[in-house]
Amino acid sequence: MSLSAPLRRSLLPRSYRSIVPRYPCLTRRCLSSSAAAAAEAPREPEGTKEVPMTVGDGGPGTSRPVKQRPGSDRLVFPGAVNSKFTNRLQFRKYDPERAIDTYRVMDTEGKIFDESHGLDFDKLKDQCLKMYRSMVSVSIMDQIMYDSQRQGRISFYIVNAGEEGIAVGSAAALTEEDAIYAQYREAGVLMYRGYKMDEFINQCFANKKDHGKGRNMPIHYTSKSLNFHPISSTLCTQLPHASGAGYALKMEGKQACAVTYFGEGAASEGDFHAALNIAATRGCPTIFICRNNGYAISTPTLDQYKGDGIASRGLGYGIDTIRVDGNDTWAVYKVTKEAREIAIAQQKPVLIEAMSYRVSHHSTSDDSFAYRARVEVEDWKRRDNPITRLRKFMELRSWWDQDRDSQLRSQTKSEILKTINVAEREKKPPISSLWEDIYDVPTNDQRRQMEELRDVLHRYPQEYDVAQYDGGEDGVVSKR
Known part of the structure; x- marks a missing residue:
């Protein structure tokens, strides 16, 4: 029936x-x-010319029917919605002579040669001074902490040398509502946002004041108050997280975006492609900032990939893309500011490829002179430096001079050394923190494990130095 x-x-x-x-x-x-x-x-519209399907915004346009009508002058297919027909059999080839341009605002001497930049430098004076102080502070901290690792006082370190302009220039264009998913050369982002020197040092020494409770390697910073998500050692995992965070911000209707940083070596990971694809197809307001510094840990870019850098990959995923001179702090600032407006207003991702030579070793575990000539590095140090370039810019406007520069460097060095002296003497987090933050309250099984460990430490005191941990043997069992 x-x-x-x-x-x-x-x-x-x-x-x-x-x-x-x-x-x-x-x-x-x-x-x-x-x-x-x-x-x-x-x-469907009248006529033979097809109207491209709206894709990538996650909205109603995504479900628009794709229909190939007789007499159409182009291919209208889900995989290529607006490809004109041609009778010329021609493979499209990579042409190195037509590479994507690199945007600049000022030259290596700090002179502005693009008057169409739209920046009012007089109004940005205080911001410029803050940017410069942040870059100098990161640079000096890097030198001292690198030496500390060589002295055996910390286990590991990665410096930001040559790439300070990318981190600080981009940070200056963002707001604290924007969620940051960094890699490990973004100390400048935290410095500009207000992360204090003792927070940097406490994390590297893994003492009880470390926000991560000593669980992570040095330079794996985090700050909930500054909307800076924890750095992870695993390469490129922060990119899919940033795509998801951007989508969440979109669903919540917030006027903010997610921002993630990575090196060109990380772009060889599968997570890079997955992150860009989901961000493009779902219209996630996420900014992808690639630091193309010429080398992965031991592999030059010429051996990493064939093609026009990382920027060309953004275009391949249908993402608005730009390449910028990473040593030009103002260019990075301008590009990031525009990218943020696009991401939020149009609800879609943006890719920025910032070019800057890595003048340091990859980390304290690396000797880069095993795979590149020392003279090459020294030549780049003399040729261009983001800190020097911004200082010359300020000197041309009489905002800065040698006396102020010397005073800044002397005070910063003194502050860092004093902070290290204090941090080094702080106790490690209590041993019970090994079991905490897994569940809201430690389970019975975990408490049984704590008691078993305390019994072992009590029976073999000569084997374990528990005095360096907060609470010693009494700190094994959680008070929660």
Whole structure:
């Protein structure tokens, strides 16, 4: 016995009935009639020229039917929605002479040669001074902490030398509502946002004041108050997280974006492609900032990939993309500011490829002179430096001079050395922190493990130096 369509619909749950008109089914007539579905389907435009399907915004346009009509002058197919037909058999080739341009605002001497930049430098004076102080502070901290690792006082370190302009220039264009997913050369982002020197040092020494409770390697910073998510050692995992965070911000309707940083070596990981693809197809307001510094840990870019850098990959995923001189702090600032406006206003991702030579070793575990000439590094140090370039810019405007520079460097060095002296004497986090923050409250199994460990430490005191941990043997069992 056949039921009429109105009666069939009345038998459906109320919540389901509200969904049916939006998603008509043409094959299962028990849900909706084909006539009703045809009436609700969007009409195709007249004429032979197709209108490209709207894709990538995660909205109604994504479900627009793709229809190839007779006589069309182009291919209209889900995989290529606006490709004109041609009778020329020609493979498209990579042309190194037509590489993507690199945007600049000022030259290596700090002179502005692009008067169309739209920046009012007089109003940005205080911001410029803050940017410069942040870059200098990171640079001096790097030198001292690198030496500390060589002295055996910390286990590991990565410096930011040559790339300070990328981190600080981009940070200056963002707001604290923007979620940061960094890699490990973004100390400048934290410095500019207000991360204190003792927070940097406490993390590197893994003492009880470390926000991460000593669980991570040095330079793996985090700050909940500054919306800076924890750095992870695993390469490129922060990119999919940033895509998801951007999508969450979109769903919540917030006027903010997610921002993630990575090196060109990380772009060889599968997570890079997954992150860009999901961000493009779902219209995530996420900014991807690639630091192309010429080398992965021991591999030059020429051996990493064939093609026009990382920027060309953004275009391949349908993402608005730009390449910028990473040593030009103002260019990075301008580009990031524009990228943020695009990401939030248009609800879509943006890729920035910032070019800057890595003048340091990859980390304290690396000797870069094993795979590149020392003279090459020294030549780049003399040729261009983001800190020097910004200082010359300020000196041309009489905002800065040698006396102020010497005073800044002397005070910063003194502050860092004093902070290290204090941090080094702080106790490590209590041993019980090994079990905490896994569950809201430690489970019975975990408490049993704590008691077993305390018993071992009590029976073999000569084998374990528990005095360096906060609470010593009494700190093994959590008070929570």
